[in-house]
Amino acid sequence: MGAVERAKWRPEDGPASQQDMRRRNLVLVLAAVAAQGPLSRADVAGRIGLTRPAVSSLVDELIGRGALTEAETTSGGRVGRPGRALAVSRQGPAGLGLEIGVAHLTACVADLRGEPRVWRRVERANAGRSPGQVLAEVSALGAEAEAEAAALGLRVEGRVLAVPGVVANAPRGLVERAPNLGWHAVRLADHWPDPDTVPEPENEANLGALAEYWNAEQPVETFVHVSAEAGIGAALVIDGQLFRGARGFAGELGHIPVQPEGAPCACGARGCLEQYAGEAAVLREAGLAQPLSGPADDPVALLAERAGAGHAPTLRALDRAGHALGLALASAVELIDPDGLVLGGAYAELAEWLLPSVRAELAVRVTVRPWAAEALRSSALGRRGPVLGAAQMTVRRIMADPTRLPAG
Amino acid sequence: MGAVERAKWRPEDGPASQQDMRRRNLVLVLAAVAAQGPLSRADVAGRIGLTRPAVSSLVDELIGRGALTEAETTSGGRVGRPGRALAVSRQGPAGLGLEIGVAHLTACVADLRGEPRVWRRVERANAGRSPGQVLAEVSALGAEAEAEAAALGLRVEGRVLAVPGVVANAPRGLVERAPNLGWHAVRLADHWPDPDTVPEPENEANLGALAEYWNAEQPVETFVHVSAEAGIGAALVIDGQLFRGARGFAGELGHIPVQPEGAPCACGARGCLEQYAGEAAVLREAGLAQPLSGPADDPVALLAERAGAGHAPTLRALDRAGHALGLALASAVELIDPDGLVLGGAYAELAEWLLPSVRAELAVRVTVRPWAAEALRSSALGRRGPVLGAAQMTVRRIMADPTRLPAG
Structure with a gap:
């Protein structure tokens, strides 16, 4: 069972139609070729459990729409015998x-x-x-x-x-x-x-977060993706779908209270995560606040450079940020029960110094369920995500x- | 758009079939009668956009399975003219x-x-x-x-x-x-x-939580339902579906850290919500810990009785519990962006004394999005839910x- 008992269809969606069925089957053919192509038409029919003529009609439509291409193959190719092989288009859409x-x-x-x-x-x-x-x-x-x-x-x-x-x-x-x-x-x-x-x-x-899910070799289906640029954001992927919240505000990790009576935040509350793990807070704590003097005025690259060089205040600032992040993520784990947590965006470039303290905090806080340290990892995409x-x-x-x- | 961009169907679900279509249409007929019945067959056809013969075949199957009944109506009834009216069975399944x-x-x-x-x-x-x-x-x-x-x-x-x-x-x-x-x-x-x-x-x-959703006159689609018996539990309904988490542990609100360096909890962590708003903590704070001397040894009824009588330690204990609950719920709101929060289970019977402090805490903590005090309410079902x-x-x-x- 997945994370959400998904309603595949609800009565308010209206009656089923032949058109819906055809659309579903087009998706099925396209997904089979994307996952396992190149494939012959017969291969596709075998894999998805539709008849050969049905598949051919679907394939023709997908070629017509520019989604698939069909090319001559030589024997010894992946399809096993000479014939025409379908692949998802490298040109077109x-x-x-x-x-x-x-x-x-x-x-x-x-x-x-x-x-x-x-x-x-x-x-x-x-x-x-x-x-x-x-x-x-x-x-x-x-x-x-x-x-x-x-x-x-x-x-x-x-x-x-x-x-x-x-x-x-x-x-x-x-x-x-x-x-x-x-x-x-x-x-x-x-x-x-x-x-x-x-x-x-x-x-x-x-x-x-979606890029992380779509480009992972072995994607986890339900995870919290934390990213930081100037602020701290997070996004929830639930059962492979982006969860935006009732109004689109889900994932405001930066304003989770990590110290109820802590530092005042620009948002009006006190002790928000951003006051401990946000870029400005970390730079301040590391003694690197304005004016910047690092590589290309990129504060993240500057922090990574100083931490890499063993600069004690930077290391302390990142450790403190990691503990605060771990505390906020513990709340996320208790509430959402994700398969994994991902540090993305700028955090990915600081992962070497953040992961240990985030993991330590999670180990102490997440006690009523199994939780493996490796369930927290950093994104391979980082700021390109x-x-x-x-x-x-x-x-x-x-x-x-x-x-x-x-x-x- | 709902809370989750739901995949109504995914390729791994396999090809569409005539059977799927018929099942969908059976659901459609049943839902129409449940929502708007009694209805004639012609009414159903008109409402769901299928032909009269198609609807009749579906209705016959639903009657055969015991889901619908069809009774003679008199003129002036809700169906507008004499005929046979369909209703969801009061007997049978x-x-x-x-x-x-x-x-x-x-x-x-x-x-x-x-x-x-x-x-x-x-x-x-x-x-x-x-x-x-x-x-x-x-x-x-x-x-x-x-x-x-x-x-x-x-x-x-x-x-x-x-x-x-x-x-x-x-x-x-x-x-x-x-x-x-x-x-x-x-x-x-x-x-x-x-x-x-x-x-x-x-x-x-x-x-x-599901009972709350299914029995509400105007259900909100995405909400957090907090319930308390001896412990504190919560459940998330997202877009009308129960969200169980990746492994079934979602909604562990009781172990959200509300005071990072607070009281040790039986779970091994410190400062968990249960240490401030759990039944045992509230009874202790109210000076009502063992032995109980209240109505039928029901600690919740005892707390309600004492609070109703103006017993100051009980009022203080419930106020403190409400603030802690508000702090934990602020994290839930930041992460999940629900339409609403519901105090259910035993909390529903203590709502009169909890709601003000929970609301006060939410008002101070939830600042980066619109949040109405009324979005938090108590369950009408309470412990029967x-x-x-x-x-x-x-x-x-x-x-x-x-x-x-x-x-x-």
């Missing part, structure tokens, strides 16, 4: 991911197999700039990436923008607030230069419903 | 709920409309007794309830047992531990007298798949 960071803009195009094919990144101090200006620049970066992708035969079918801020479940298209950019209630459509390419905004922590997730979001949607693609 | 509490055994039979039709309860001090003895007694109580239900024309199709302990996702059928009963790894089938009536165990907090949920579980499963019922 693709997803564009964009990211606005506090200090950079990034674009990425992923093909239908989820592979990133185009990367573009520019350093920019975005905090405090007007949303219109930032959005015009990231839009231009996206257009460049799309042009580069087009030269590779890729056609962008959807656009998602990772933002370091809150995106409520409704209304969509709105960045409710992004404190570290200084944004409040920014509707992307109001500022985006081209109405045909307005992306869908999504919280960067959510996209980082969110934009990769943004690009792959479109790909995942197509894989879950190939009829989103124009018919051939 | 039913669910048996059982509960083992620390101080009682309870049985309840619910009909297919979810209405409890039979209640049986005996007071028993179950802590420390052998599982075999307790299970034999609750089994006998269940048999009596089934006999009484049979006299009403009800036939029990499934049995669920609420226990004050942990039931892991796998293996099923096992109560992993129930500290307040002194149980460890009790497999029900090993002790149940009749192999044909072995119930499925489920954590009482989980069933209480778990056994009602246990009885309704079977009913809900039938409503979600009427082919579970034997064909007529």
Whole structure:
């Protein structure tokens, strides 16, 4: 049994139709080829339990929509005998991911197999700039990436923008607030230069968590993904699905009270995790607060450099941050009972110094259930996660419903 | 958008079939009659968007399985004209709920409309007794309830047992531990007298939360339900589904650290919520620890009586418990972003004295999102919730798949 007793269908979804059945079967064929391809049509029929003619009709539709390709194979290939082999398209449908960071803009195009094919990144101090200006620049970066992708035969079918801020479940298209950019209630459509390419905004922590899930070799199905850029965010993946919360605010780990009568937080409460494990708090504790003098004004790289060099105040600051993080994560484990915890984003680059104290705190706090130290690990994607997730979001949607693609 | 982006179907579920479609449509007809009945066949067809002959075939099957009845109506009835009206059966399929509490055994039979039709309860001090003895007694109580239900024309199709302990996702059928009963790894089938009536165990907090959801007039879809008997449990309902966690341990609110360096807890950690808001802690703080001298040795009733009489130490103890509960619930709100919080179980009877301090703590702690004081409320079901949920579980499963019922 999974994490959630998922309702696969609820009465309010309405009656079943032949169309639904066909859509499901298209997904089934596409998933089989994605997981095990190249495959012949007969292989696909054998694996998914549909008849050969049914599979052929589905395959033809998927080829028509550009999701599959069918190529001549030679004998000795993976399909075992000469014939025509199906594979997920390396050309055609693709997803564009964009990211606005506090200090950079990034674009990425992923093909239908989820592979990133185009990367573009520019350093920019975005905090405090007007949303219109930032959005015009990231839009231009996206257009460049799309042009580069087009030269590779890729056609962008959807656009998602990772933002370091809150995106409520409704209304969509709105960045409710992004404190570290200084944004409040920014509707992307109001500022985006081209109405045909307005992306869908999504919280960067959510996209980082999804990227972690989608790109793991052996994904755990239910986990908490912690990420840090200037603030501390977290996202919950439950049974392989992003859990956004009732209004889109789930995963606000940074404001879990870790010291009930502790330091006042900018949010108005006291003793929030961010006051102990947030970037500003760690820099202050390490004696590295403004002005920065580290590599490329990147505070995370600076902390890693000092910690690597054995700088005692930095090591102490990271140890303290790890204990606070462990305390907050203990609450998450008690409530959510995840398979795993992942330190992503900037934390991934500091994992060497954070993991021991986070693990020590979890070992002391999580006592009423089995809990293995290795259930906490650091992300391999780190700070690249969110934009990769943004690009792959479109790909995942197509894989879950190939009829989103124009018919051939 | 709901709380979880639910995968309605995943490729690993296999290909769609005509059988799946028919099952879905049976559910649709049954749900329409349950929500809006009595209805004629034509009404059902109009409401769910299937043809009249298709609906008639589905209705015939549901009548054959005992899920629906069809009766002559007179003109002026709710269906608007004379004819035959469909309703969900008051006889036939039913669910048996059982509960083992620390101080009682309870049985309840619910009909297919979810209405409890039979209640049986005996007071028993179950802590420390052998599982075999307790299970034999609750089994006998269940048999009596089934006999009484049979006299009403009800036939029990499934049995669920609420226990004050942990039931892991796998293996099923096992109560992993129930500290307040002194149980460890009790497999029900090993002790149940009749192999044909072995119930499925489920954590009482989980069933209480489901009962709250199923019986609310305007249910919120995503909420945290806190219940207390001797310990403190909680359960998460997400998008209308029980969330059990990766291994079945979700909702361990009682061991959230509310004072990192606080009182040692029996679990081995320090400063757990149970040390501040658990029954034993509140009784101790109120000066009402052993020996009890209140109504029927019921510590909750005793606390309510003393608080109602203005007993200052009891009021202070409940105030302190409420603040601790508010602190733990603040973490739950930050992480999960629920629509609501419900104080259930014994807490419901103490709500008058707990709600103000829980709300005060939430108001101070939950600052980065909108949060209304009324989003926290007390359960109307209180201590009856778990056994009602246990009885309704079977009913809900039938409503979600009427082919579970034997064909007529």
